[in-house]
Amino acid sequence: MRRADEGQPGPRPFTDGQEAGAGPPLLKAKLSVPEPAVPGVRRQRLLDLLVEHTDLPLTVITGPPGSGKTQLAVAWVADELPQGPIAWVTLDEDDRDDTVRLWRHVFEALRRAGLLLPTGFWDAATWRRPGHDLATEVASALHEQQRDILLVLDNAALLGPQQCTELEFVLRNADGGLRLLLLGRRRPAFPLHQYRLSGGLAELDAADLAFDEDEIAELLDLHGVWLTREGLADLARFTEGWLVAVRLAATVLAAAVDPETNVRRLGEDDAFNEYFTAEVLGPLRPRQREFLHRLGVLDTFTADLAMAVGDMTGGRPLLLGLLGEGIFAEQATHPPTFRLNRLLADVLRFRLRDDDPDVLRRLHLRAARWWAGSGDVVTAVWHTTTAELWQESAELIVEHVALVRMLVDNRDRTLLQLLSRMPQGFGPAQTIVTAVVAIANGHIGTAERLLARLGADPAALPTERLRLGHAVVDLAVSLGYGDAARTVAAARKLERLLDDATQTRPVPGPEVAAFVVAAIGTAELWAGRLAAAVDTLAEAIRLSAGAHCDEIRLWCAEHLALAEAHHGRLGRAVAAAVQTRALAAAGAPATAMHWVAVLDVALAVTALERFDTVAAWHHLNAAEAGMHRAGDRFQDVLYTATLALVRARLLRAGNDLPGALAVVREALRPPTGRPTRDWLRHRLTAVEARILLAMGRVEEATALIGTLGDGDPATGVLEAEALLARGDADCAAELARTVADDGATPPGTLIDAWLLLAAVDARAGRLTQAGESLRRAVAIAVPEGIVRSLYETGGALRRLLFEEGLPGLDDAGPVPTV
Incomplete structure (x- = not known):
């Protein structure tokens, strides 16, 4: 603000001007402050922003028509917040073409605000002088004022470059005598960057308004x-x-009658159509209107996309012209992107839909092809499904091999949602996509029947992408049925097709390759090939590091933890569990909830083997509750049988042998239709036999062990335990020694073998030899924390374990919280 005591001039050659005189006529309505809207909302937060910048030389408020620019300035002026005289000019199209007319109104507004102009300023000769001379005189007059004047120029986007140059000259040389408030649909051609750098600019845009x-x-x-x-x-x-x-x-x-329901149908209302027709479309030239109508199918777009969809000669100048009208919001990206207001876009689409639905579909298809060519299949499919171009939607999905993404990308289920309304079609692409939607919704049988429609020989399908799509569905169906052998065969087939495709046209994204490897790892776990499953699942995690692989990565991490726990490598199981928690936490909350159940199964096994019974019960209960919430998805025997093993062993640890036996026998009768996991049945049978031995029912246990077959080290140790229970210590020791000397014996079975040898020696009074066998068992158990067997030993070995001071549970440590 200028101070009243600043530089008092001597006698000044200025007098009060007069409105009469030569030059263009003055339109007094242009010099009046508009009336405030009624009813209106007082926008205190924006008024406060303007007050904060009262002393700045330049304020710019930009926004589309009807965004409240003028009303905000009117409210500011009405409150007398500018704290000084105000000059207001509402510009119109004629001011753009007639510089004399513009300046005549600006100077009159300044005169009315108290500016004293030179004698004769309004004479006819004045308007024949160069505009810069006039600007110099006005700047000089403003400099002499004791109070600065606020000049408001509404519709300032109409100012041409030369007019902006002269106006900025006045502002700069008025030396604080003028402050400028510019309102317009877009930023004027002012050197805003200079004022921004010097801290002399305040800006409000559509987002602020x-x-x-x-x-x-x-x-x-x-x-x-x-x-x-x-x-x-x-x-x-x-x-x-x-x-x-x-x-x-x-x-x-x-x-x-029901405002709440009508909110979502507002774009169809005649009031909106009439407003946009009159205020937005009306001022445009016919070709601009046609081009804008075509762009109505877009929301955010680049100039290239606008050209592809608009498809008009001179499209780029048309786009630049629309930008000049302030119809689009420009976003600061590279390349620059533009956005239609959602309501305006809806109105344009409704008009297209009503006037010519075929044109609307063609425009959506152009946009879809552009987005697909740019690699954004989701946006492409949004356009085709919006236009109900179902066959084209399916072809896009198959062509870009986005089928796996529909199945595994839990973070963004947009594709699945877009295609959920697709009717069943008879074309191969539509059939394949419909089958994937069925699988995603848990309808595996429906997907298999759809697959059968495509014929018995997938190689007969006409394109490479269709054959790939068929293989993806076949693999997903195999996984849905839990069939290990079929899953591996389907995965290998898809793997070969991917290799062939890479030679000609690579498949975009990592999700298909990661899906194949994850499926093989899962099938290996189902089949009990634990070492192979661990390696394959770890490789799938590595492959799934890219986008759209959240579900694959989480699935593999949790099943890696389960495989390591079953394999007896408890430290690695806990590490995989920690990785799973981190991955789930980084995903969407809804995604993270799905992974708790299987992870708790793995942690229940780990806690049990470390004989942390409190943690084991906790994870057991959490896993069962999580699976109940998840429904059929997590009822595979892999999980239910594992939890039965944990529960039975916990009950045995609590001396509830009848309860433990009942749990095992119930688990050995899986529900009809569930795939059998033979290795888990083997483990459950072994647990049943040990419980029978602990109950003294040796003959029953021996008969049961006979059903397990020969050649397995774990069965060999179990046979040795039965022999020892029958009193045949020598045969028991010989059989256990054979297992202990086998370098391929898994850690858990090796521990059991050394414990049995220790028991034989202890019964014979050979305590030194028994102690040595115990130390061998502990040396294997403690590094991994597999101490359950140590605590399940008989009384004699238990005493010897403590007498020898051998490490046990405390050295292994509890299961970490993950």
Whole structure:
């Protein structure tokens, strides 16, 4: 603000000017401050922003038509917040072409605000002088003022470059005598960067002007409309806080019987159509209107996309012209992107749909092909499904091999949602995509029947991508049925097709290759090939590091933890569990919830083998609860049988032998239709035999052991335990020694073999030899924490274990919280 005591001049050659005189006529309406809108909402947060910048030389407010620029300035002026004289000029199209007319109105507005102009300023000769001379005189006059004047130029986007240059010259040379407030649909051709760097610029744009939910609620209240918080959120999303849209919505909803329901149908209302026709489309030239209508199918777009969809000669100048009208919001990206207001886009689409639906479908198809060529298959499919071009949608999915993404990308299930309405078609692409939607919804049988429609020989399908799609569905069906052998065969087939495709046209993204390896690792785990499963699942985790692989990566990490736990490598199981938790935490919350159940199965096994019974019970109960919530998806025998093993061993540890026996026998009768996991049945049978031995039912146990077959080290140790229970210590020791000397024996079985040898020596009184066998068992158990067998030993060995001071559970440590 200028101070009254600043540089008092001597006698000044200025007098009060007069409106009469030569030159273009003055339109007094252009010099009046507009009336405030009624009813109106006081936007205190924006007024406060303007007050904060009262002393800055330049303030610029930009936004689309009807965004509230003028009304904000009117409210500011009405409150006398500028603290000084105000000059207001509303510019129009004629000012763009007639510089004399523009300056005559600007100078008159300044004169009315108190500026003293030179004698004769309004004479005819004045307007024949160069504009720069006039600007110099006005700047000099402003410099002499004791109070600065605020000049408001509404519709400032109409100013041409030369007019901006002269106006900026006046502002700069007025030396604080002038402050400028520019309102317009876009930024004027001012050197804004200079004022921005010097701290002399305040800016508000469409984002600042947008009404928030509280302001929308206040405006609705003035119209007698009340919405729930959800309804307000919907209206805010629909209008994007655009003032004129909110006002129109308030008027429409005030007349509605059920405002809440009508919120989502506002774009179809005649009031919106009429406003946009008159205020947005009306001022445009015919070719601009046609081009804008074509762009109505887009939301965010680049110039290249606009050219592809608009498909008009001179499209780029047309786009630049529309940008000049302030219809698009420009986003600061590279390359620059532009966005249509959602409401305007809806109105344009409704008009296209009503006027010519075929044109609308063609425009969506152009946009889909552009997005597909750019690698964004989701946006491409959004366009085709919006236009209900189902065959084209399916062909896009198959062509870009996005089928796996539909199955495994839990973070973004957009594709699945878009295609869920697709009717069953008879073309191969549509059949394949429909089958994938069925699998994603748990309807494996439906997917298999759809697959059968494509014929018995997939090689007969006409394109490489269709054959790949068939193989993806076949593998997904195999996984859905839990069939290990079929899954491996289907995965190998898809693997070969991927290798062939790589030679000609590579498959985009890592998800298909990761899906294949993950399927093989899962099948190996189902089949009990634990070492191979661990390696394969770890490789799948590595392959799934790219985008759209969240579910694959989580699936593999949790099953890696389970495989390591069953394999007896407890430290690695815990490490895999920690990795799973981290991956789940990084994903969407809904995704993370799916992985708790299987992870708790793995941690229950780990806690049990470390004989941390409290943690084992906790994870057992958590796993069962999680599987119950998840339904059929987690009822595979792999999980249920594993939990039965844990529960039975925990009950045995608590001396509830009948309860433990009942749990095992129930688990050995899996539900009809569930695949059998032979290696888990083998382990359950072995646990049943040990429980029978602990109950003294040696003959029953021996008969049961006879059903397990020969050649397995774990069965050999079990046979030795039965022999010892029958009193044949020598044969028991010989059999256990054979197992202990076998370098391929797994750690858990090796521990059991050394413990049995220790028991034989202890019974014979050979305590030194028994102690040595115990030390061998502990040396294997403690590094991995596999101490359950140590605590399940008989009384004599238990005493010897403590007498020898051998390490046990305390050295292994509890299962970490993950």
